[in-house]
Amino acid sequence: MIKITSKASRKIQELIQAENRPSNTFVRVRVEGGGCSGLLYKLEFDTLVRDDEDVFEQEGVRLVVPRKSLLYLAGTELDYSDGLNGKGFQFNNPNATRTCGCGESFSV
Numbered sequence: 001m002i003k004i005t006s007k008a009s010r011k012i013q014e015l016i017q018a019e020n021r022p023s024n025t026f027v028r029v030r031v032e033g034g035g036c037s038g039l040l041y042k043l044e045f046d047t048l049v050r051d052d053e054d055v056f057e058q059e060g061v062r063l064v065v066p067r068k069s070l071l072y073l074a075g076t077e078l079d080y081s082d083g084l085n086g087k088g089f090q091f092n093n094p095n096a097t098r099t100c101g102c103g104e105s106f107s108v
Helices: 006-018 067-073
Strands: 026-034 038-046 053-058 061-066 077-083 086-092 105-107
Touching: 006 061, 006 077, 026 067, 053 067, 061 067
Parallel strands: 026 061
Antiparallel strands: 026 038, 038 105, 053 061, 077 086
16 A cells, blocks of 8 residues: 655645646556666556556545556655755655665665
């Protein structure tokens, strides 16, 4: 399961509304190979859930995760920061054994 903070939820809802996306829009959270640590986090809006994906709904937001990615993301918390050290979504992943300096890639 992936958790989402209230701050991340509000930002996602704000982006969906600002981009005039349909009401059934969700965020797909997935992992793919790449980055300086070996694996990259990917976020994307979509409206079609695939057969090999699990759906999590929290804080008024639906997160959809491919089952392959869930192996790397179980227990992860999706947060959003708008502080002085940079804006953006952040992944607090208990499975990551190493992360890069920018926080966009990790390894397990």
